[in-house]
Amino acid sequence: xxxxxxxxxGKTQEVDVDSNTPILWVLRDHLDLVGTKFGCGIxxxxxxxIHLDGNAVRSCQLPVSAVGSSVIxxxxxxxxxxxxxxxxxxxxxxxxxxxxCQAGQIMTAAAFxxxxxxxxxxxxxxxxxxxxxxxxxxTRIKAAVQTASQKL
Amino acid sequence: MTxxxxxxxxxxxxxxxxxxxxxxxxxxxxxxxxxxxxxxxxGLPKEWFELNSYIKIGENGAVTLYSPNPEFxxxxxxxxxxxxxxxxxxxxxxVFVEQADFYPERFDRQFTGGxxxxxxxxxxxxxxxxxxxxxxxxxxxxTWNVPSTEITTSAGILEHKASGKKxxxxxxxxxxxxxxxxxxxxxxxxxxxxxIGNSKKNVDGENIVTGKPLFALDHRVEGMKYAAIVHPPAxxxxxxxxxxxxxxxMHGILDVFPISVFKDDYxxxxxxxxxxxxxxxxxxxxxxxxxxxxKSLKVEWENAPETSFQMAGWGGNTSSVSxxxxxxxxxxxxxxxxxxxxxxxxxxxxxxxxxxxxKKAAKVIERTYxxxxxxxxxxxxxxxxxxxxxxxxxxxxxxxxxxxxMGTLVQALxxxxxxxxxxxxxxxxxxxxxxxxxxxxxxxxxxxxxxxxVSMVYTREDDMSAGVYRPAYxxxxxxxxxxxxxxxxxxxxAGGIPxxxxxxxxxxxxAIDNYLAESWDIPSNITIGAFRAxxxxxxxGAEQSFLDELAEAMGKDPIEFRLExxxxxxxxxxxxxxxxxxxxxxxxxxxxxxxxNWNSPQPNVSRGVSAYFCHNSYVAEVVDTVIKNNQxxxxxxxxxxxxxxxxxxxxxxxxxxxxxxxxxxNAFFGExxxxxxxxTKTNFDKYRMIRHKEAPKKIEVHxxxxxxxxxxxxxxxxxxxxxxxxxSLYKATGKRYYEQPFAPQLEMQxxxx
Numbered sequence: 001x002x003x004x005x006x007x008x009x010g011k012t013q014e015v016d017v018d019s020n021t022p023i024l025w026v027l028r029d030h031l032d033l034v035g036t037k038f039g040c041g042i043x044x045x046x047x048x049x050i051h052l053d054g055n056a057v058r059s060c061q062l063p064v065s066a067v068g069s070s071v072i073x074x075x076x077x078x079x080x081x082x083x084x085x086x087x088x089x090x091x092x093x094x095x096x097x098x099x100x101c102q103a104g105q106i107m108t109a110a111a112f113x114x115x116x117x118x119x120x121x122x123x124x125x126x127x128x129x130x131x132x133x134x135x136x137x138x139t140r141i142k143a144a145v146q147t148a149s150q151k152l
Numbered sequence: 153m154t155x156x157x158x159x160x161x162x163x164x165x166x167x168x169x170x171x172x173x174x175x176x177x178x179x180x181x182x183x184x185x186x187x188x189x190x191x192x193x194x195g196l197p198k199e200w201f202e203l204n205s206y207i208k209i210g211e212n213g214a215v216t217l218y219s220p221n222p223e224f225x226x227x228x229x230x231x232x233x234x235x236x237x238x239x240x241x242x243x244x245x246x247v248f249v250e251q252a253d254f255y256p257e258r259f260d261r262q263f264t265g266g267x268x269x270x271x272x273x274x275x276x277x278x279x280x281x282x283x284x285x286x287x288x289x290x291x292x293x294x295t296w297n298v299p300s301t302e303i304t305t306s307a308g309i310l311e312h313k314a315s316g317k318k319x320x321x322x323x324x325x326x327x328x329x330x331x332x333x334x335x336x337x338x339x340x341x342x343x344x345x346x347x348i349g350n351s352k353k354n355v356d357g358e359n360i361v362t363g364k365p366l367f368a369l370d371h372r373v374e375g376m377k378y379a380a381i382v383h384p385p386a387x388x389x390x391x392x393x394x395x396x397x398x399x400x401x402m403h404g405i406l407d408v409f410p411i412s413v414f415k416d417d418y419x420x421x422x423x424x425x426x427x428x429x430x431x432x433x434x435x436x437x438x439x440x441x442x443x444x445x446x447k448s449l450k451v452e453w454e455n456a457p458e459t460s461f462q463m464a465g466w467g468g469n470t471s472s473v474s475x476x477x478x479x480x481x482x483x484x485x486x487x488x489x490x491x492x493x494x495x496x497x498x499x500x501x502x503x504x505x506x507x508x509x510x511k512k513a514a515k516v517i518e519r520t521y522x523x524x525x526x527x528x529x530x531x532x533x534x535x536x537x538x539x540x541x542x543x544x545x546x547x548x549x550x551x552x553x554x555x556x557x558m559g560t561l562v563q564a565l566x567x568x569x570x571x572x573x574x575x576x577x578x579x580x581x582x583x584x585x586x587x588x589x590x591x592x593x594x595x596x597x598x599x600x601x602x603x604x605x606v607s608m609v610y611t612r613e614d615d616m617s618a619g620v621y622r623p624a625y626x627x628x629x630x631x632x633x634x635x636x637x638x639x640x641x642x643x644x645x646a647g648g649i650p651x652x653x654x655x656x657x658x659x660x661x662x663a664i665d666n667y668l669a670e671s672w673d674i675p676s677n678i679t680i681g682a683f684r685a686x687x688x689x690x691x692x693g694a695e696q697s698f699l700d701e702l703a704e705a706m707g708k709d710p711i712e713f714r715l716e717x718x719x720x721x722x723x724x725x726x727x728x729x730x731x732x733x734x735x736x737x738x739x740x741x742x743x744x745x746x747x748x749n750w751n752s753p754q755p756n757v758s759r760g761v762s763a764y765f766c767h768n769s770y771v772a773e774v775v776d777t778v779i780k781n782n783q784x785x786x787x788x789x790x791x792x793x794x795x796x797x798x799x800x801x802x803x804x805x806x807x808x809x810x811x812x813x814x815x816x817x818n819a820f821f822g823e824x825x826x827x828x829x830x831x832t833k834t835n836f837d838k839y840r841m842i843r844h845k846e847a848p849k850k851i852e853v854h855x856x857x858x859x860x861x862x863x864x865x866x867x868x869x870x871x872x873x874x875x876x877x878x879x880s881l882y883k884a885t886g887k888r889y890y891e892q893p894f895a896p897q898l899e900m901q902x903x904x905x
Contacts, residue, residue, distance in 0.1 A: 001403065018403065018440065025440040029378065034370035035363020037580070038439075039531050040612040044836035047531055075363030082362040090361045094353050094802055097810055098225030099360035100531040100580030106361060121849075128844040132836065134531045134581045135225050136813025138847035140806060 009077025019065040035075035046131030049104040056111035075103035089148035097135035201329040203284035205258035213322035220259035224582030239281025254554035267767035267864025291328035351802035368577035386829030398450040404441030423556035479829035497670030500656035504666035509641035513632035521694035523892035526622035532580020536595035539605035550579040557589035584682030622683035647672035662730030663717035685867035693874030696762035743792035760879025767864025796860035808853035815873025817842025
């Protein structure tokens with residue numbers, strides 16, 4: 001066990017956990033930030049996507065000891081009032097069915113659009129390809145990313 | 153207007169002052185599509201007045217509607233309250249929706265499955281809404297001393313036009329709650345619907361996009377422990393022993409013990425499909441710690457002998473069910489299915505003289521189709537929160553079927569039914585998997601043993617390798633034709649491991665003079681269960697691929713050919729038990745022909761069509777593919793659907809789009825194989841799921857507007873996709889696709905998948 005100081009959603013948090021613990025479980029079990037989801041545990045589905053210094057990463061494969069002073073943003077911290085353009089676009093297109101993968105989808109989309117605010121359809125598909133949606137909302141996700149890109 | 157008798161459904165009108173078990177009302181949310189502005193926002197009232205099980209109204213006019221069915225993504229939590237709100241005649245923006253707990257004394261059929269939520273809920277929801285409205289009208293009539301027949305309602309306002317009196321529902325709610333429930337109420341005319349048929353946003357949308365705790369796995373209480381399970385590595389194996397000491401020194405590990413889901417003398421119900429009834433539980437202080445211990449636990453497994461148990465059937469009869477011994481292999485499965493498809497099966501239907509027709513046929517076409525086991529792979533793995541202390545249990549878990557697991561919980565825990573509260577969590581997908589809810593029993597047993605609240609979760613590997621899978625299937629179709637390519641007879645023989653996919657009385661039965669349907673099945677110890685459109689999800693692909701090939705052999709347009717058969721079934725049906733309506737079947741084919749511009753496709757596009765009837769609904773689909781950069785790309789999918797009245801059109805389209813994506817994914821990639829009883833894929837690195845790049849570039853879902861009562865929607869768009877895709881790929885590549893998944897064959901044709 002070791003003590004780690006983490007910068008999460010603009011707040012400094014201390015946790016005492018095994019240094020191999022993936023950030024996913026630090027967020028969920030130790031900090032009650034349960035918006036980040038467990039899907040596969042091997043970085044294949046994207047449900048656990050968070051931002052590390054603004055880049056989308058899979059939190060299930062990121063040990064707490066590797067974070068250092070990097071800034072973590074989770075779905076809970078993406079916007080103040082749930083009004084990030086990507087979140088708003090998700091609502092506009094009424095994307096979610098079961099909803100379980102959507103936090104990860106949104107985090108991937110938000111990081112992607114920051115670097116590429118005017119993507120082509122193909123670029124959107126490539127960027128979102130690591131996030132599985134078992135309900136199959138892909139066409140709506142693509143439309144929502146396009147809508148968000150117009151507002152960014 | 154229709155008059156309905158409220159006595160048919162008294163339990164919905166029980167007035168109970170408090171919810172059992174205190175409830176875990178996690179899902180309190182505004183319903184409005186966008187955030188209510190301050191002028192619009194009513195806020196929480198000081199007091200709620202309960203008008204019936206589904207509806208309570210606050211003194212300020214706010215309305216709470218209880219959504220009875222578990223939500224797994226099919227939109228019932230929005231759509232079912234829309235039905236209540238319609239007949240209540242309230243303003244949707246004043247509505248809060250709450251997920252009801254499992255409470256069969258108050259709510260009907262709290263089951264999500266079989267695409268029956270809206271169909272079965274239609275009449276009870278409408279009646280409950282109309283009854284509450286009638287109570288409010290009667291309260292106003294009493295207050296204003298005018299006849300109730302002179303009072304009108306609109307968007308939550310009561311009005312007596314002659315006297316100019318007006319009140320909102322909240323002003324009459326306290327009196328209305330004390331009045332006698334009327335024996336008869338009027339339902340609205342379908343043409344007067346204001347909410348039904350007008351798209352409403354998902355009531356949990358804002359909570360989902362902001363990451364609010366909505367799922368059982370998100371639930372946290374003081375003193376809660378975490379648990380993982382260790383199950384046999386193969387079907388056909390069972391627990392022999394384990395060494396607690398191998399993990400007991402690990403940090404954060406509190407306890408390790410075996411649990412058994414069934415007591416020896418328990419008579420199972422038909423939803424008691426439990427993959428491994430005996431497993432080992434590991435309890436600790438965090439998920440990560442119990443997952444680490446799981447890897448280190450030393451366990452000995454042994455081959456299980458043949459076992460049998462008693463199962464209660466729907467009619468009350470109990471039968472003995474046997475589970476064979478052995479470690480099964482997919483290669484052996486395939487060989488056995490091939491063998492069975494050549495042997496005589498059980499005859500399910502025979503019309504005319506099929507054998508005679510085949511003897512005199514000038515030409516016989518015979519094709520065999522097959523598909524593997526499939527894992528449901530819900531994005532949220534099986535999990536459950538349970539808090540069992542003494543003789544009381546609170547279970548908060550993802551289940552499609554609380555009713556069917558309650559008896560299992562009672563016997564496993566030894567706690568009476570009235571002391572067990574099941575609260576319904578939003579599910580991260582279901583697809584049939586969570587109709588089998590032994591994960592609730594496992595969590596409850598773990599909590600009971602440690603006498604503390606626990607959150608139990610499967611790893612993805614557990615979830616995929618301890619599944620209740622879609623069975624493996626095979627179907628052989630034969631057609632007899634005369635020298636002029638007229639269809640003389642059709643013969644289908646289909647089976648599976650361990651169940652047959654055949655629906656003997658569905659189309660094209662009824663359209664062909666000489667028809668034979670045979671069935672077979674091969675026992676297995678691999679657990680199977682409902683998977684989106686059970687049986688239909690395979691047989692539709694086989695049947696509709698075969699009809700495509702027949703149409704081609706006869707030189708006919710595939711839609712025209714189907715319409716000809718349907719015309720025959722309509723005007724001069726063969727046999728008496730045909731379970732579909734030919735006109736409605738034909739209407740979706742006609743609609744998809746129009747919407748897809750069937751007769752003038754885009755240049756370079758290869759298109760295939762398919763149509764199927766299941767879950768009381770009719771669906772026709774056209775798939776357009778192109779080969780781009782040596783890769784098959786699904787360019788467009790057009791669907792025409794007859795599911796009667798559509799309650800929430802945009803959400804209905806969303807689900808239809810999802811079913812199409814799901815079908816294309818499983819047709820291309822879906823496969824779970826077994827070696828020595830062990831699934832060869834246990835996570836998404838090997839089990840290929842459809843992803844963004846493979847999804848259709850465009851999907852259009854069109855509904856037949858016929859004002860019929862609603863029928864199923866979650867499943868019926870899924871089965872026809874397989875053949876529409878296969879038929880389209882045939883046009884693109886010149887090859888037919890008989891074996892699912894299609895990707896390996898496409899790769900052998902040097903296409904990139």
